[in-house]
Amino acid sequence: MTTGLIVPSQLPLWVPGTLTVQSPEAGWDGISVRGYKYAGSDVPVPPMRDYMIVAYRCGATAMHRRFDSRWSHEDLAPGDVSLLTRASESHWRWPEPIEVVHLYLTQQAVSSVCGQVFDRDIGDVELRDVLKANDPAIHRTAMLIAAEAAAGGLGSRLLVESLSAQLIVHLIRRHADVTFRGLSADGGLTRHQLCAVRDYIAAHISESISLAELAACVALSPYHFARQFRVAHGCSPHEFLLQQRIEHAQRLLSRSRMPIRDIALDCGFCDQSHLTRVFKRHLGVTPRQYRLAV
Secondary structure, three states: OOOOOEOHHHHHHOOOOEEEEEOOOOOOOOEEEEEEEEOOEEEEEOOEOOEEEEEEEEOOEEEEEEEOOEEEEEEEOOOOEEEEOOOOOEEEEEOOOEEEEEEEEOHHHHHHHHHHHHOOOEEEEEEOOEEEEOOHHHHHHHHHHHHHHHHOOOOHHHHHHHHHHHHHHHHHHHOEEEEEOOOOOOOOOOHHHHHHHHHHHHHOOOOOOOHHHHHHHOOOOHHHHHHHHHHHHOOOHHHHHHHHHHHHHHHHHHHOOOOHHHHHHHOOOOOHHHHHHHHHHHHOOOHHHHHHHO
């Protein structure tokens, strides 16, 4: 995870509002939902970790948004949708009270579905800058997922996973630009190899994981694995492993009341002080401050 990106639960630190709905505590894979009632506001928003969809539920307002140094202006009302790609700063300004539903899609979830659609290794997926999308299918999906978060029921997780996959395919078809990984001199790791590495880390996140163990997942020597991993993923295996540990700590901090010292061990850190140092270096807040904010 790039330094400085905020996660969905941190957004109220910059955009205060009344929470109306949120994903269940156990969470869903690759997607989350949060609903808000907002008064008129003028708010800058730091770059976010996830792709964000804003579905307008109640209230009509003029909306002004700055993205990529450009301001755009639209009148928004129930049924409208705004799209914002990940890792980009924005500024939002609106005068009237509104109620919205936010859907958040992780980079891994979008890239995974995109890779299956094209059967190629994905370099990046960028949602186009759309302040007002005339797309009832997206709005309908957002409302269905919000309803599942509020009420749930038999097969809720399976339903949300299905809706999430359909939504991502729809976004790829109509609202996204996809770049593919070109073949480098040494080829880099394939998408399937990267998935094997991620799966191994997830299964052993609380343990000490060596470069040799990760290389063995894809039957490469540690030297060649480290070089090809950087080609494929843009960072070293150690940096990626650390990112996974931090993200796991964020999930535990927001979804459980587990003591921070236990979270540190569960995420593979030496102790609580080690977690605190790394956490603050990457996110700018301590684990305790993060938990209080979510």
